[in-house]
Amino acid sequence: xxxxxxxxxxxxxxxxxxxxxxxxxxxxxxxxxxxxxxxxxxxxxxxxxxxxxxxxxxxxxxxxxxxxxxxxxxxxxxxxxxxxxxxxxxxxxxxxxxxxxxxxxxxxxxxxxxxxxxxxxxxxxxxxxxxxxxxxxxxxxxxxxxxxxxxxxxxxxxxxxxxxxxxxxxxxxxxxxxxxxxxxxxxxxxxxxxxxxxxxxxxxxxxxxxxxxxxxxxxxxxxxxxxxxxxxxxxxxxxxxxxxxxxxxxxxxxxxxxxxxxxxxxxxxxxxxxxxxxxxxxxxxxxxxxxxxxxxxxxxxxxxxxxxxxxxxxxxxxxxxxxxxx
Numbered sequence: 001x002x003x004x005x006x007x008x009x010x011x012x013x014x015x016x017x018x019x020x021x022x023x024x025x026x027x028x029x030x031x032x033x034x035x036x037x038x039x040x041x042x043x044x045x046x047x048x049x050x051x052x053x054x055x056x057x058x059x060x061x062x063x064x065x066x067x068x069x070x071x072x073x074x075x076x077x078x079x080x081x082x083x084x085x086x087x088x089x090x091x092x093x094x095x096x097x098x099x100x101x102x103x104x105x106x107x108x109x110x111x112x113x114x115x116x117x118x119x120x121x122x123x124x125x126x127x128x129x130x131x132x133x134x135x136x137x138x139x140x141x142x143x144x145x146x147x148x149x150x151x152x153x154x155x156x157x158x159x160x161x162x163x164x165x166x167x168x169x170x171x172x173x174x175x176x177x178x179x180x181x182x183x184x185x186x187x188x189x190x191x192x193x194x195x196x197x198x199x200x201x202x203x204x205x206x207x208x209x210x211x212x213x214x215x216x217x218x219x220x221x222x223x224x225x226x227x228x229x230x231x232x233x234x235x236x237x238x239x240x241x242x243x244x245x246x247x248x249x250x251x252x253x254x255x256x257x258x259x260x261x262x263x264x265x266x267x268x269x270x271x272x273x274x275x276x277x278x279x280x281x282x283x284x285x286x287x288x289x290x291x292x293x294x295x296x297x298x299x300x301x302x303x304x305x306x307x308x309x310x311x312x313x314x315x316x317x318x319x320x321x322x323x324x325x326x
Contacts, residue, residue: 026052027301028319031197032233033098035107036287039083039120043289044074046107046120048088048097049303049318050198070097072109072118073318077291077307080316086123088116096197100148100155104170108155110146114139115157117172126172134174135165143197145190150236152181158189200282201233205252209241217241217249219269226254230261230292234285241266246290248272248310252281261294263308275306275313 031048038044051069073085088109089095095112102108102120109116114129129139138159139145146157154166156177164185166177177185209217209229214237219227230250232242242250244266251271253260258278262271279297287293294306303318 028052028303028317029198029297029301030282030295030303030305030318031096031098032195032199032201032283032295033100033110033197034285034293035099035102036077036293037102037107037120039074042083043077044083045077045287045293045305046072046074046099046102047305047318048072048099048109048197051319070095070111071319072097072099072107072123073320074107074120074123075305075316075318077287077289077293080305080314082320084123085320086118086125088118088125088128089113096143098143098197100146101153101169103153104168106170106172108146108148108167108169110143112141112143114141115146115155117167132167132174133172134167135159138163140190142190144193147185147189149181149184152178154181156181156185156189158185162186164189200280201284203231203238204233204281204284205230206239208239209244210237210239212240212245217244217266219251228252228254230281230284230294232286232292233283240286242284242286242292243308245286246292246310250284250292250294250308252277261306261308261313263310263312272310273312275308275315278304 029050034045034047036045049071051071069087070089071087074083097109097111100108100110105120107118107120115132116128117126119126130137138161140160149156154168156164156166158164164177164182165174167174205228207219207228230242230252232240249264249266251262251264258276261275263273264271277296283295285293290309292308296304304315305318306313306315
């Protein structure tokens with residue numbers, strides 16, 4: 001009898017996996033590291049995220065197949081549409097994954113299992129780990145072994161032999177990095193890192209901030225002590241106010257039980273638009289097109305990508321909705 005029940009459950013698990021393959025049905029947690037690019041004329045964020053199956057079937061699947069899925073999606077920044085949404089890993093504990101760069105037809109992810117290259121047209125994996133051309137068996141299964149060099153616009157990766165290779169964004173073949181690029185990264189890659197890509201970025205807000213050109217901003221003469229600048233955590237220097245380069249600022253007003261974000265005029269600090277944060281402020285990065293991209297989550301533990309512009313806030317769920325079982 002128990003064997004029969006196990007077989008039925010196993011069949012349900014397998015069937016459920018196939019049925020919900022076109023979407024997700026449980027908690028999602030976006031990675032802190034994302035990239036913005038253009039696909040068919042549409043500005044998109046390429047986001048990796050962790051997914052845990054929801055509903056009763058999800059709990060049954062957890063008993064028989066103890067794993068968490070990591071997926072990567074291309075989210076239209078104007079509509080929230082998912083151009084594609086593909087799994088790249090299923091394991092427990094979940095691998096950490098972040099998008100290093102995207103452009104020229106490809107997105108580049110670094111994971112605990114090594115470098116992964118996906119096709120921007122459909123999200124299919126082009127190469128991973130030892131399958132990356134020019135890297136092969138010399139690859140390192142380490143999230144910190146690869147990074148994006150902004151100056152060279154290339155993904156750099158350290159080999160098991162200590163060489164620094166580079167893949168130009170838009171390419172798929174790793175070759176020895178130029179001497180200056182190799183010198184920048186040789187002692188930086190594959191170092192211990194306690195950063196949690198599914199957690200919150202430290203230093204996301206501050207009472208003082210900098211403009212894009214380094215001038216100081218201060219809230220000491222305006223508002224209350226509960227108002228803070230939201231910082232661009234991807235800026236080359238720490239403390240740059242998110243949105244300043246696009247002609248606005250984003251402030252967080254601490255409140256209980258939820259904080260509020262405001263788009264304000266950088267000259268007067270007058271709020272033009274507000275957004276009630278449903279969860280924690282996990283990340284904020286400036287993006288092309290006069291946007292600030294903010295990561296948070298709702299009460300259902302679904303990750304949200306919030307797009308702030310001079311015209312206001314728009315929120316999108318991360319993860320194409322699928323079927324919720326029972």
